[in-house]
Amino acid sequence: MTDTKLIIKDLKMVFDGKCTLNSVNFDVKNGEFLSILGPSGCGKTTILRILIGLLKPTSGNVFKDGEDITYAHPSKRSMGIVFQNYALFENMTVLENVEYALKIRKENKSKSARAEVRQKALAAIENMGLSEHTDKLPTALSGGQQQRVAIARTLVMNPEIILFDEPMSALDVATRLSLRDELKRIQAEFGTTMIYITHDQEEAFAMSDRIMVMREANVEQLDTPENIISNPANDYVEEFVLNNLKTKIDSLAKYVRS
Secondary structure (H helix, E strand, O other): EEEEEEEEEEEEEOOOOHHHHHHHHEEEEOOEEEEEOOOOOOOHHHHHHHHHHOOOOOEEEEEEEEEEEEOOOOOHHOOOEEOOOOOOOOOOOHHHHHHHHHHHHHHHOOHHHHHHHHHHHHHHHHOOOHHHHOOOHHHOHHHHHHHHHHHHHHHHHOOOOOEOOOOOOOOOHHHHHHHHHHHHHHHHHHOOOOEEEEOOHHHHHHOEEEEEEOOOOOOEEEOOOOHHHOOOOHHHHHHHHHHHHHHHHHHHHHHHHH
């Protein structure tokens, strides 16, 4: 196995005559936590949708473990995704939500397979600290608990790569801090490659092995948090990332002291 999990080459996306990705190039390492950081409309969510297979690029390629998966079906990519709005079935319990994707697979229709699916789902729920909520509907849970269900539902599929689309933007500060620890624990425990979309500088710097800073369809810098702080690529990175990061850290420090 190589050190590189994904290679994205010359990715371009045009919507209604507007370029939303302009020949984007980057790589993702095995077991890495990579954050894609940028303001709304810069193209970061478009990248995520192309990686998972929900969008086809205008041009360019996505390689996973050396194989071109640009036009592969989402089910063939071994990727999972966690959305900002949880995307849970409101008429299903926590357990039913987590086991749903496994249950609908053709190979899991037998009685013995269904029992195994149930055990996998229960293990994922326990892993996320939700065992006491197994039989509850999502509406009976807090936002943070619902997001944990969404993560458990993704984990149970055992994906090689998990994509996160601003999963904490609707949560309060205490819940965000707790979920950060959960995600880093999962990364360490399972060695899963994680790609995390965010507009929050402090969040990206707290969690990431590397950060890709974007602006208006382009990548401005891709580096470790330490190198971005010590050597920002240009004025935009210094202003958008570092100046805003200081403001976010000051705000967080006030919250911790209160």
